[in-house]
Amino acid sequence: MLTKDQRVPTSLYVRTALITVAFAVGALWLVRALLLDGLVMLASVVSAVTIFLLLVYLRRRYSAMRWMAIGVVFAALFGVYPILFNIYIGFTNMGNGHLFSKEQSIERLESEQYLPEGSSTFEWKGYQSADGYAIVLIDADPPRFVSESGADETVELDPNGEPPATIDDYRVMAPNQVLPIIDSLADLDFGDPDAPVRIQSFRAAAASQQRYRYDADLDAVIDLSNGVPHQAKEGSWVGPDGGELVPGFISVVGADNFDRFLSNDNLRTPLLRVVVWNFAFAFFSVALSFLVGLGVSMLFDDLPGRRIIRALLIVPYPIPVLVSVLIWRSMLNPDLGTIGEFLAAIFGSSPQFFLDPMWTRIALIVVNIYLSYPYFYVVTSGALRVIPEEQYDAAEVDGAGPWQRFRYITFPQLIVIVMPLLIASFSFNFNNFNLVYIFNNGNPPMADTIIPVGQTDILISFIYKLAFVTSGASDYGLGAAISVALFVVVGSITWFQIRATRALEAR
Amino acid sequence: MNRTQTRRAGTVIAALALFVAACSGDDDDTSADSAPASADTETTATTGDSAADTAGDPADTAATDTTGDTVAEGDTGAGSSDNLTLWVYDDGRIEILNELGAEFEEEFGVGVTVEAVDLAELRNQMLLGVEGNGPDLAIIPHDNLGALVENGAVAPADIGDKVSEYLPNAIDGFMYGGELMGVPLAVENIGFFYNTDLVDAAPTTWAEVKDVGGALVAGGTAESAIGLPDLTYNTYPLYTSFGGYIFGRGTDGSFTADDIGMTNDGMVEAMTYIKSLADEGLIPENIDWEASHVLFETGRQPFILTGPWALNRFRDAGVPYAIAPFPAAEAGGEPGYPFLGVQGLIINANSDQLLLAQAFATEKIATEDSMRRIFEAEARPSAWQSVFELADDTDTQGFNSAGVDAQPMPSIPAMGFVWDAWVNAGTLTITGELSPADALAQAVEQIQTQIAES
Numbered sequence A: 001m002l003t004k005d006q007r008v009p010t011s012l013y014v015r016t017a018l019i020t021v022a023f024a025v026g027a028l029w030l031v032r033a034l035l036l037d038g039l040v041m042l043a044s045v046v047s048a049v050t051i052f053l054l055l056v057y058l059r060r061r062y063s064a065m066r067w068m069a070i071g072v073v074f075a076a077l078f079g080v081y082p083i084l085f086n087i088y089i090g091f092t093n094m095g096n097g098h099l100f101s102k103e104q105s106i107e108r109l110e111s112e113q114y115l116p117e118g119s120s121t122f123e124w125k126g127y128q129s130a131d132g133y134a135i136v137l138i139d140a141d142p143p144r145f146v147s148e149s150g151a152d153e154t155v156e157l158d159p160n161g162e163p164p165a166t167i168d169d170y171r172v173m174a175p176n177q178v179l180p181i182i183d184s185l186a187d188l189d190f191g192d193p194d195a196p197v198r199i200q201s202f203r204a205a206a207a208s209q210q211r212y213r214y215d216a217d218l219d220a221v222i223d224l225s226n227g228v229p230h231q232a233k234e235g236s237w238v239g240p241d242g243g244e245l246v247p248g249f250i251s252v253v254g255a256d257n258f259d260r261f262l263s264n265d266n267l268r269t270p271l272l273r274v275v276v277w278n279f280a281f282a283f284f285s286v287a288l289s290f291l292v293g294l295g296v297s298m299l300f301d302d303l304p305g306r307r308i309i310r311a312l313l314i315v316p317y318p319i320p321v322l323v324s325v326l327i328w329r330s331m332l333n334p335d336l337g338t339i340g341e342f343l344a345a346i347f348g349s350s351p352q353f354f355l356d357p358m359w360t361r362i363a364l365i366v367v368n369i370y371l372s373y374p375y376f377y378v379v380t381s382g383a384l385r386v387i388p389e390e391q392y393d394a395a396e397v398d399g400a401g402p403w404q405r406f407r408y409i410t411f412p413q414l415i416v417i418v419m420p421l422l423i424a425s426f427s428f429n430f431n432n433f434n435l436v437y438i439f440n441n442g443n444p445p446m447a448d449t450i451i452p453v454g455q456t457d458i459l460i461s462f463i464y465k466l467a468f469v470t471s472g473a474s475d476y477g478l479g480a481a482i483s484v485a486l487f488v489v490v491g492s493i494t495w496f497q498i499r500a501t502r503a504l505e506a507r
Numbered sequence B: 001m002n003r004t005q006t007r008r009a010g011t012v013i014a015a016l017a018l019f020v021a022a023c024s025g026d027d028d029d030t031s032a033d034s035a036p037a038s039a040d041t042e043t044t045a046t047t048g049d050s051a052a053d054t055a056g057d058p059a060d061t062a063a064t065d066t067t068g069d070t071v072a073e074g075d076t077g078a079g080s081s082d083n084l085t086l087w088v089y090d091d092g093r094i095e096i097l098n099e100l101g102a103e104f105e106e107e108f109g110v111g112v113t114v115e116a117v118d119l120a121e122l123r124n125q126m127l128l129g130v131e132g133n134g135p136d137l138a139i140i141p142h143d144n145l146g147a148l149v150e151n152g153a154v155a156p157a158d159i160g161d162k163v164s165e166y167l168p169n170a171i172d173g174f175m176y177g178g179e180l181m182g183v184p185l186a187v188e189n190i191g192f193f194y195n196t197d198l199v200d201a202a203p204t205t206w207a208e209v210k211d212v213g214g215a216l217v218a219g220g221t222a223e224s225a226i227g228l229p230d231l232t233y234n235t236y237p238l239y240t241s242f243g244g245y246i247f248g249r250g251t252d253g254s255f256t257a258d259d260i261g262m263t264n265d266g267m268v269e270a271m272t273y274i275k276s277l278a279d280e281g282l283i284p285e286n287i288d289w290e291a292s293h294v295l296f297e298t299g300r301q302p303f304i305l306t307g308p309w310a311l312n313r314f315r316d317a318g319v320p321y322a323i324a325p326f327p328a329a330e331a332g333g334e335p336g337y338p339f340l341g342v343q344g345l346i347i348n349a350n351s352d353q354l355l356l357a358q359a360f361a362t363e364k365i366a367t368e369d370s371m372r373r374i375f376e377a378e379a380r381p382s383a384w385q386s387v388f389e390l391a392d393d394t395d396t397q398g399f400n401s402a403g404v405d406a407q408p409m410p411s412i413p414a415m416g417f418v419w420d421a422w423v424n425a426g427t428l429t430i431t432g433e434l435s436p437a438d439a440l441a442q443a444v445e446q447i448q449t450q451i452a453e454s
Helices: A011-038 A041-057 A060-090 A101-108 A176-186 A258-263 A265-299 A306-313 A321-332 A338-347 A357-386 A389-397 A402-430 A433-440 A461-469 A478-507 B003-023 B042-047 B049-054 B058-066 B090-110 B119-128 B142-150 B162-166 B166-173 B208-220 B237-239 B263-277 B289-297 B308-317 B355-364 B368-377 B394-402 B413-428 B436-453
Strands: A121-129 A133-139 A144-147 A152-154 A170-172 A204-205 A212-215 A220-223 A228-233 A234-238 B084-088 B111-116 B137-141 B185-186 B191-193 B246-248 B255-260 B301-304 B321-324 B339-348
Touching: A011 A041, A041 A060, A060 A478, A101 A212, A121 A176, A133 A234, A176 A402, A176 B090, A176 B355, A204 A234, A212 A306, A220 B208, A234 A389, A258 A265, A258 A478, A265 A357, A265 A402, A265 A461, A306 A357, A321 A338, A321 A357, A321 A433, A357 A402, A357 A433, A389 A402, A402 A478, A433 A461, A461 A478, B084 B090, B084 B355, B090 B111, B090 B355, B090 B368, B119 B137, B119 B142, B137 B142, B137 B355, B142 B166, B142 B339, B142 B413, B185 B368, B191 B394, B208 B263, B237 B263, B263 B436, B289 B308, B301 B308, B308 B394, B321 B394, B339 B355, B355 B368, B413 B436
Parallel strands: B084 B111, B084 B137
Antiparallel strands: A121 A133, A121 A170, A121 A204, A133 A144, A144 A152, A212 A220, A220 A228, A228 A234, B137 B339, B185 B339, B191 B301, B191 B321, B246 B255
């Protein structure tokens, strides 16, 4: 199996075999651990990766792939797998109340105890002997000694209410002997095996019983205290009265999540308005910052002292977006901000940059231009140098004015160079969560929607509000489904744009 | 295949194996008792076995040795007394908690490792972490409790009779579904601040707030009558003084989303009052947290509703202030009450040292001595009645008088749907797009839609 080449020395066989076995065992252990955690998808990806690597390593036929095998593996683990996982989550009910695998959920439920009616909890003291552990139920009437070997006897307390220090072979344990092993003691049954006493906490013990048992035939969890079955149904344990047990589990629910936002009028109406603004926001952001960047680079191209000017113009670029946006936020505050007060001094009042939808949108795009124009300034000032000087000379000789020179020489050659960057920038701004979220959290609100949506929400911030609301009631399934849809939207826009660029280049 | 090639390929694969193992190596080592295969990667060796022998007390080796078939064998980690892990989301109390942990170790032979962890991360680890991950204990603000409990991540904390030693509303904050789900540590609420230069005494009704503040604005002394940092949390006492509330309580005393009080008359009246302030130019239309504080600390606004977090900046700014109870809707009426925030210690139900963790919470932390020392380490109003009364500075007393009737912020997951809908209702009212009643009705509809769809 290792290799068909008979001239290879034996030591090489041994080493190859050792490495193979070690790698395979390591991989198997990892896959087993993942499967135990219920991470079936990750386990299969790791298995596939392992088989692939072993094939490349062992089969001479595939040896040509060695130089790229690692790259492929990384792409699979960090590129493809997260996308597949996201799509998978989009088809599940993962979210609040459904965060465990079915096995984990059953395990949790089966570990729950309940006190049958009429039984009570007792204060206890631990004992140990060569035969194991025992406890004394001090405030039972009469006080009882119960051992894990099944003994159940009455004990006499001394006048202080303390049980004896030794009972048969058993010696009393001090608290510092009990506590370190208390969680193991809690697994033990003391006394009568049919109605065992179990430790509930540091102070309490009781004849508690298992509350739930999973019945595989019914695919239901039975409540042993009253015999009521809770049927497994789309990730929940549903009782006959509709009540659900906590926790539920993650289950595939088909296209429900997609259905929830595609066919849901509550979501669809605001969704359309969000999409329209999303396109406008991305388009104007990119187009205007490109034009500003280009204008600046043409203006300052041949000025004296342009190095200093250039350095100053690039300042917005290295400042973290978070900081810039917060500063803009305070400057635009209509009542206290610098810009707000300036506008108020001129026009008598400042526009409501955070309350009026139109002004909020304008402010957002202005801030975005401020953030992005240095990028286009840098890019275009480089690209402008590529255009040969002779063409301008020739055009001037032919009597072309500045506008005509720009229109027929600069722009066509520039656009071919920067188009891929514009596309990338468009995709980025289409999902520019930071800016929208920090600036005004997508607000001001729309007035007539059945879920909270802002007038300046873009798809990604809308999703965030929808799927990840505060205090942890997150709906991962819905969030994943919408992000899959978003991926399709952005992916197709990019595809069309790339085609358009190709056409442009071919011209 | 020549030697160099083999060596190179071998190294790469070994490195990869290690890398992949390291990436996902933090899954539980307790359920996968890792003895057979752990030889080949180094990641496993460090976690599993070390504690196996520490289970029995050294003095009693005879006893532990012979209990072969019971605890010692079933001892795949649960019986071994690893240190408890306690996560806190703010680090002001780490030192005192370490001290208490060291004492616990001295008394009982098990230590406590205290780590500062970002609250969101803490929540995610407790929600998504499978057995063996995440902390054994954590300190959280109580409004995070609901989602954690509803996902089975929190075990009850049975402190028995000691419940009566705590402030009733602090206990209330950690009650969930009729059970106490944590040991309260500290409480926090906002207060009614007034500038003692601008006004002589705190107003007792909201109408008085408007009159006094309005006169100052009209006289040019102030630019805004009262600072509303937001339209929800910080303004809640205004709503409650008129009789508004968010969620009512069910039969077992816990909050229920079946009863939403946001469309009641009190809520509408309070919203109408806010609208009138904005319309008459007594507050900025644009409700802004920062602006409301700046106006107060520069002496351009006589009142503000805010919490202890603003104290430092007010002191730094040198603005003379006092903290008072909230005004009432009408003379002689009940003053408004704020939300109460309760911080407390919860026990991770997925911990494999559950009883041990519970013992630490109920035996070590829930004692007057520990609670007093925690209070002394970081002066936040204690949840323990007798320690709460120790607070002697005027600011804390001011907050306490404003929060006498404070109600815990509802911690049911549905509360997550309230905030956006609520603030939107306020904004739409102020901009005049909807009437107060319509805006609130829409908010309730939004909350109910989201609850139904969740």
